Amino acid sequence: MAKENKVRLALANNLKEELNKRRMTVADLAKALGISDSTVRSWANAEKYPRIEKIQQLADFFHITRLELISSKPDNVVPITKTVKIPLLGEIACGDPILAEENIEEYIDEPVNYLPSGKCFYLKAKDNSMKPTIPDGSKVLIRQQPDVDDNEIAAVLIVETNEATLKRVKRSNKTMFLMPDNPEYTPIIVGKDNPARILGKAIRYTSDL
Template identity: 40%
Template sequence: MNSLEVAKRIEKIAEEKGISGAELARRMGTDRSTITRYYKGDRKISMDEIPKFAEVLEVDVIELLLGYDVKNVSLLSERKIAIPVLGPIACGDPILAKENIESYIYKPADSLPSGDIFALQAKGDSMEPSIPNGAIVLLRAQPEVENGEIAAVLVNGDEEATLKRVRKENGFIWLVPDNPKHELKQISEDYPARIIGKAISYEMIL
């Protein structure tokens, strides 16, 4: 993403809509000098700010990122949803807090199930061959999954999210890797864990 090009698109759209720099700053919850620095290229716009700018300006995120007016371009006519990709989990913060969001990916709205959708990047080979190392996994936020489904699970004091298959047997819950080289873990007082989402699909990002 070229931050300056995005800033110039934001400036142009704001001018066309009669939104001054001061008013844009107010709507964004920042100060006028920050907006000026964006426009001049002295400060980069981060990926997690793009959906907010799009909401404030009432345009699609694709228009800000690529310069296309998706209402008039048939190939980009599908409404896109910004899906947060979580990085390290900030202790004590809600799972989708800004501090936990590393980047965004964009998917057509009609390709997604209902509910809050987020993503994680698989790290390591514990879920191979089902989920390759490095894959971006889409998940629907939910506190439970059915027996045998793959879930995102918070471990390590709610600071680390891991992907594991959930097995329920005789009142016990096990976190099971698909790769037999890794050991399974039983959720217990000694190994507390909390399900935060169900895996929907994955894709490899080149």
Template identity: 40%
Template sequence: MRTNDEVVAYVDDLRKEQKMSINDLAKATGLAKSSLSRYFNKSREFPVNKVHLFAKALHTTSEDILGFNIPSNSIDTSGMHYVRIPIIGTIACGEPIMAEQNIEGYTHELFEEEPQKDEIFALRCKGDSMEPLIPDGALVLIHKQPTVEDDEIAAVQVDDDTRATLKKIKHVGQNVILYPINTKYDPIILNKDNPGRILGKAIHVGFDM
């Protein structure tokens, strides 16, 4: 997933390629021109919860703008690797994430480079805290890794290691802030009094799996 600055630069490039002024883009998205100017000069963070408006205006997808690695049917699949990926259900306390009792099924995905064994897993999104980018029921592929960068979306183990949640990550001092995209939900703060563990980075959102 792209960082905030990379998203802004990509949207600006798309706008210029399509010969749209900021005023044109403001009209197409229904957002104020002053707000768009602040996004482009990076004095305000890009509104991830409004990315679908930019996607529609610029004739692309939210996933493309945010930089999720979603293979397209137009890509030449010769030489690509078809990988069987476990779908993780409930995560038992203290159990390895790939433990048999945690796996509720499998999905398959194409990769240009074959991932290492147990490097990729999938989670079924439950709830609307990450809408509109990740709707309820979406299947999200996770690259297993213990850390992610700010503004990336991660699967995080919380509630005494019994539940995994998908949230946007921000590091603030000794705290890790888990931000939902849907603004009707409050962030979750992880620290020594409320611990959690990053399981991996979201790399693919599937809508029809």
């Protein structure tokens, strides 16, 4: 069992290293390979080990050998060469740029190795609407972009209240729905009577113990 865990961990570390090199997320990889997000995430978290054909598919995608993908490396350390300050946003004034100084509560140091391309910011989850995916109080890394694909989690600014919310975006007949992952919460319908705009795509979250 210990050997099996070691093999899963080696692949997970190598997989995350290859994703970091390309500024990709687990969701990006899952979409590119046509594999479910939960399956790829289980590999990246060393919870499961892929079948041989999936290992080959991963190796081909990253242009490396199967051996390079599954072998342990000394200490499995990706050196952190630099950190940058990522703003944590509080209340957002609708007419201001997203990253206007008055919108920023604090800055969080983040290693550049683990950041996606583009401008990024953090938002704090303020309720349980996205549990179990995103716990209340988590700091969620957002890549700034004006739109996301259906079923992706986005930071969305509700214009009427100037509040940013984290919800899963779904569309039907030109209507956008902001869906909570927690079934105890009600979806938000975006339209003329309740305008909103997407601020960016949720990449990952951190949470204090």
